[in-house]
Amino acid sequence: MTTSAREPATSEQVPLITEECPAKAPAVPPRGASPTKVFREWSPEQSALLPASKRDHLGDDHLTVFLLDLLPTLNLDPILAAYQEDRGQPPYDPRMMTVLLLYAYSQGVMSSRQIERRCREDLAFMYLAGDARPDHDTICAFRRHHLDAFKRLFLETLRIAEEAGVLKLGRIAVDGSKIRANASKHKAMSYARMPERQAALRAEIERLLTEADALDRAEDEQYGRGRRGDELPAALRDPATRRQRLREAQARVEAARKRELAATKQAHLEQIEHAQHALETEAREHARAAGEANAETTRPDPKAQRNFTDPESRIMKTADGFQQCYNAQVAVTVGTQFVVAEDVVTAANDKQQLQPMVEQVLANVDVPDGVIADSGYFSAANVQALEHRDGRPIEAHIAVERDRHGAPPTGPPRGRIPQALSPADRMRRRLRTKVGRAIYAQRKVTVEPAIGQIKGRGFRRFSLRSLIGAKGEFHLVCAVHNLVKLWRTGVVLVREPSPDREPAYA
Structure with a gap:
């Protein structure tokens, strides 16, 4: 079989769509109440050529520019010293994470999830992060890991x-x-109320467990131990027995739910006992510090409170x-x-x-x-x-x-200061x-x-x-306060200014 050279496809073999789309008429700008009133042109979809540098777009007097210029003068050794392991993926640059947190707190953005979102949507955050997008878990972990270093900052x-x-x-x-x-x-409890609440929880736990055990015993008597109760023969699987099976399943679910609720209340009871013990320990320590003779038997103030969260x-x-x-x-x-x-x-x-x-x-x-x-x-x-x-x-x-409030000011004192x-x-x-x-x-x-x-x-x-x-x-909050004061004061010792550009805040 011989192969012939392929012939170019003709217009009949590959039909082309030659229909031209009608040109879109320019949108007519809206008019106000006056027929001659016009508004400024607004084109949100208009393509724009942004500056090559985000710094040029933000301007030299922007707080982010100040923070980056200030960064070389900050001693971040306590933060950098925390990274000793060579294993694992390279972490984000601690300098970037530090200035990112500083700027975020200066803008009232304290939530790690909000900071993560701003790194995707806010130009200033994108500039500080260098277009990196740290997730909220990374931001939260960095903040919690360097709490002591923020004092040095x-x-x-x-x-x-x-x-x-x-x-x-x-x-x-x-x-x-x-x-x-x-x-x-609402998650706090006073010392006086703790014994009462403990007794109520113990009684409720006992009731729930007793009811769950009663349901289990009833099913054991009906179906026998080790059987779930839903092993019905095929002959009995009809609509008449289906309702009975659903009621039995509901009883088993109810017994499991009571046990889960009892476990939750048991955990709350342990929280109360731990809080009670902490309040008693704190009262004894205060009594020892005050030199009281019966410090070991001291009890907390009945109104003393402890929060579980x-x-x-x-x-x-x-x-x-x-x-x-x-x-x-x-x-x-x-x-x-x-x-x-x-x-x-x-x-x-x-x-x-x-x-x-x-x-x-x-x-x-x-x-x-x-x-x-x-x-x-x-x-x-x-x-x-x-x-x-x-x-x-x-x-x-x-x-x-x-x-x-509203009292007239007293006049200045007269005469010599009495000795007594x-x-x-x-x-x-x-x-x-x-x-x-x-x-x-x-x-x-x-x-x-x-x-x-x-x-x-x-x-x-x-x-x-x-x-x-x-x-x-x-x-961190007070460090941000001082840095904003420096920025607004117009101080710049941050670095040697570029010969071709002097920072606007100098």
């Missing part, structure tokens, strides 16, 4: 601000704010009523509003937090000229510790009590002077705006549970 912001000359320590203002924990107040959080009074919270403390510089010390505690009272906060300021930066605080921090011991400390004394301006004044009366007299009143007024324009700015960025609830998680997350 916060200190790095203070170092950079000092080197830039914008952090000049004078007086500081101290205040606290109740930040909601990642737990519901986040046991270390506490019920605290807020503007929205009583909520499950942590108490976030900050020390802020007067004038520049930099956070120079921060902490998260479980105590609702601020009185015991003043001296630790001042000690942290001394360790982080230097000795402040003075401390301003509201009445929640006043005690004679606090004033004594500040003004009679070894070395340079720290002048205190701490309100003794809250001013009554108590610390409280001496402080009242100091705050009534013209100078003292002016110094104390700085609190409202220093620490309160700083807390407002932190909450205004969306941080009104901790994402991480436990006291360690809350502390680590607050390190």
Whole structure:
């Protein structure tokens, strides 16, 4: 058989569609109420040629550009040192993950799932991530793994601000704010209610297990042990017996459901017992610290509460009523509003937090000229510790009590200071002077705006549970606050500027 050369296909063999599509008429722009009113042209599907660099598109004055320029000056050794294993897939660059978290918190995006979504949809996030798309599990794991390193990151912001000359320590203002924990107040129980709830749960567990056993015994008597009850002969598989079989199956399901419910209640009972034991241990430790003789027999306050979701959080009074919270403390510089010390505690009272906060300021930066605080921090011991400390004394301006709303201000004191004044009366007299009143007024324009700015960025609830998680997350939040202050102040020591382009924030 011989093969002939293929002939080119003719138009009859391969018919071509030659019908032309009609040209689309341009859309007629809408008109307003006036027949001559026109609007700007809008073409969402119009192709556009974006700049080759996302940085050029965002602009040199954008916060992401500032963070990337700042990155080489940050000491990230504590974060980098955590990666010691050579096995497995290469992780994402820790520097990228760090600036991604910093920028996300500055924009009020705390959810790891939201950060993941922004890396796909938001140009600024895409620029920081270098078009990488870390999933939310990776982001969450990175944040939780480096909680201790975020403290060092916060200190790095203070170092950079000092080197830039914008952090000049004078007086500081101290205040606290109740930040909601990642737990519901409805998952908390008081110590007095725990025994009652334990007895109710035990009775309910006993009832459920008894009912499940009764159902099992009834089926054993009817079908015999080891038989399910659905092994019916083919002759009996008719509509008359089908209903009976369904009722029997329902009884077996009900018995299994009662056992599952009993297991769930047993787990809740164990949670209550664990919380009760923790409260009793905590009460004994406090009694030993106070030097009480009968510390081993001390019992907790009946109103003491424990949360099952986040046991270390506490019920605290807020503007929205009583909520499950942590108490976030900050020390802020007067004038520049930099956070120079921060902490998260479980105590609702601020009185015991003043001296630790001042000690942290001394360790982080230097000795402040003075401390301003509201009445929640006043005690004679606090004033004594500040003004009679070894070395340079720290002048205190701490309100003794809250001013009554609408009460007229008292006039300045006259005459010499009496020698027999108590610390409280001496402080009242100091705050009534013209100078003292002016110094104390700085609190409202220093620490309160700083807390407002932190909450205004969306941080009104901790994402991480436990006291360690809350502390680590607050390190990150305060580092972001200081970096935003640096950016808005216009500081740039970040790196040597390019010869052909000077950053717009310089």
